[in-house]
Amino acid sequence: MSRILAVDDSNSMREMVAFTLRSAGFDVAEAPDGAEALELARKEKFRLVLCDVNMPRMDGISLVKALRELPDYKFTPLLMLTTESGPEKKQEGRAAGATGWLVKPFNPEQLISTINKVIG
């Protein structure tokens, strides 16, 4: 079973996401920014990528764009964690190739149910 990649520059959010997914039986890899995530994604094919929007070095939108250009990630679900529930960020994410988004704040149950929707 391939793994989920959780990308967030905030340690607490990343910990929460990773812990929640692990406790739901998923195998999780973590990255603190887009650049590192992209590096990991080149080495391993993840079945789903969950990424924050605002991050240093490489933001979530750029990460999604870069991932979609990799043959392995052409159809992989790429979800963005966003606090901006406004339409522009979503539009930007969609244009970059994001599958969908999860609006912060969310609780562990919402996270699991969204992930299950996509790959359950």
Next chain:
Amino acid sequence: MSGIDLARFHQTFFDESAEGLDAMEASLLKLTPDSADAETINGIFRAAHSIKGGAATFGFAAVADFTHLLETLLDRLRAGTRAITPADIDVLLRSVDVLRSLLDFARAGRVDDATLAEGLSAELRALLDGPASAAAEKTAPRADRSAAGWKIHFAPHAGLFASGNDPLRILRELQRLGECRVVATLDTLPALDDLVAETCYLAWDIELRAACDRDDVAEVFAWVEDECALAIEPLTTAGPVPAPLPANVAQAALPANAGTAAPVRVDSGSIRVATEKIDNLVNLVGELVITQAMLQQLAGSLDPVQHERLFTGLSQLERNTRSIQEAVMATRMLPVDFVFSRFPRMVRDLAGKLGKQVRLVTSGEQTEIDKGVIERISDPLTHLVRNAIDHGIETPEARAEAGKETTGTMRLSASHQGGHIVVEVADDGRGLDRARILAKAAERGLSVSESMTDAEVWQLIFAPGFSTAAALTDVSGRGVGMDVVKKNIEALNGVVEVASETGRGMRVTIRLPLTLAILDGMSVAVGDQVFILPLGAVVESLQPLPEQVKRMAQQGTVVRVRNEYLPLVDLREWFGLPGTKAAPHESIVVIVEAESRKLALQIDDLVGQQQVVIKSLEANYRRVRGVSGATILGDGRVALIVDVSAVVRLFSQPLAA
């Protein structure tokens, strides 16, 4: 799975928020209206954004609400729709303070105190031209209900798969809302030869029999609403029994999800370790060094030719032991930035309060120094910086008059020099006033003369209670003087030096050992005992002539060294060691200095200089007056380290009295 306690992530959230706030503060201090580069503002925005996201997730409403306002302001600055003003920077800095307090409240498990942020929230709202502009205002959901259910036409665009979406997932989700009758439209499906596996050809008509809101249905399509033709209409007529959901409609078009790679672990690059664990390691390595020295000494009596392999092994052991010792010491090292980083804010606040313009320039922030030293130089440095801004740097008017740039410069720098770290605090202010210091010293009854060199005069400012400030200000001059600074630095076996040029500024140089665990010592012998004197405290050693030594009525024996009479302390007597007391002129006298006072110590012999591993006597035996610690020599003997400050305090009077 459910019922994950979010409290387990609180500590991480508090830690990262504290770091984020520090970073925000540092960036804000760098920010001026003309130097507002996009990346700095972006960094500040990100920090606020993370705190907001975390606070909302982990249930700290007051923090989240306040950060939301802050973030809105930052977003406008970031987008360039608002030019940054000094007032903005000020409000943002105060916001950092408010957030710190709010987080402290949250950390202490107290109820969020809304009043804490009230004033500043209002200010932020005013800056944002009223709360109406908040971008996060959501449009009220349309509570459009349909009792019978919904008739949905869903025709994905050909490129739907390219976003990682899957019609099957959407159909399954709809099924969760209620019974579905799904009919696939195959009109656009080409012949097999023409079929492109990555294109979506199908469309669906769905009858959803559920009494749900239109929004519940729309929500299912939210991720793909731009990538499909979608029509949602209320279902009016009850249709036939729904057909089961086709299980493999989109399956054919799904990309193969095979190919697992070897797992890759993400390494964060550092771990947190309790200080006691490291201290314990430092101690053990100290023991190892002693054991190694002992072996070396034992082997000294053996024939090197006969025991060649043993000697090779021993020299290898020595090299490895040194390497381990250095590596372990390095784990206790922190960049001096831990102290420096607090100054930009302090300098800004202080300069503002005193009506002065001060630019702070720091260098060598990455210079590493022992954690214990870092913790203990922070107060002396704070004092020096305060002093420099309060007394050294002039008001903009005075500076202009003197033909200087109106903005004064404070320089904080750190560097490694040999086995020491050198920290400098320099300003380009008015410098020390020689005449005033001499007058003040005379007033305080210190013996001074016009012929004293500048260096000697500058040393006077370290005399206890010495202050030339014309008036005590709110900022400094509250009785804590340079003498305390000097005392603190000397307690770390460090040295303080002052250089000053009238009208050009002043520079205080602090020289410190890299670590508190190792001491550069001078070993001296008294009878068959060896004592260690901290090298930093040793001024000189000499063999006095009989006429240099005098017995004074109340002061015991003194020795005259270059017109100074120094109290003479016989270490043999002081420590009650056996052996006959030798005449001073037949022994060696070491002049030591601490807290601006000098003292002569009588010993039998100088053994040499060496680095010693400091062991606590208190922890292993008990506290002994005049002894700051002990070390174990290569031959296994214990040598006491003399606490020069304590001995000086007991025996001497002020330097030039």
